[in-house]
Amino acid sequence: MPSHLGTNIEIYLIMMISLLKVMVLANKREAILEVLRSVMDHTWGLPGCLGCACYEEQKNDGTMLYMEQWETKEDLYRHIQSDLYHRVISAMELSVAKPDIRFFEISKSMGMELIENLRKELRLPEPSLRG
Numbered sequence: 001m002p003s004h005l006g007t008n009i010e011i012y013l014i015m016m017i018s019l020l021k022v023m024v025l026a027n028k029r030e031a032i033l034e035v036l037r038s039v040m041d042h043t044w045g046l047p048g049c050l051g052c053a054c055y056e057e058q059k060n061d062g063t064m065l066y067m068e069q070w071e072t073k074e075d076l077y078r079h080i081q082s083d084l085y086h087r088v089i090s091a092m093e094l095s096v097a098k099p100d101i102r103f104f105e106i107s108k109s110m111g112m113e114l115i116e117n118l119r120k121e122l123r124l125p126e127p128s129l130r131g
Contacts, residue, residue: 015050016070017104020088022095024062035091036066042084043068048075066091076103 024032036054043052050069057063066088070076079085092099119125 014109015106016073016076017106018068018070018076019100019102019104020066020092021100022064022066022092023097024064024094025096026062028094028096029062029064032064032091032094035087035094036064039066039084039087039091043079046075046079048072049079062096073105 022032033054040052040054043049048071050071052066052068055065055067057065068076068079070079092101
């Protein structure tokens with residue numbers, strides 16, 4: 001850490017993200033999807049849940065990504081300690097390779113302003129997105 005910043009920096013957590021990557025055989029794909037969908041159906045209503053989703057790689061290699069977003073560490077930790085999370089662990093156990101699970105503490109979030117500012121620096125046309 002640069003010395004001019006000192007050591008008393010407060011980091012404000014704005015969300016937690018959990019990412020699980022599993023490799024599945026074609027004959028286990030539906031079973032894992034069913035498990036993860038059931039978790040998602042119950043997770044959406046939990047206090048602190050900002051969202052969850054399941055994605056598959058387009059290259060059809062059996063890779064699935066399961067993501068959850070939480071307001072606080074405590075919300076995520078409570079979820080991990082719940083009976084519901086045992087289903088996520090069950091999905092991990094169906095992976096043919098060692099599952100990759102990561103937990104991210106997000107302290108800053110940026111949107112279109114980042115793209116606009118960076119493109120302005122290079123004098124590139126700004127995106128004209130409507131919405």
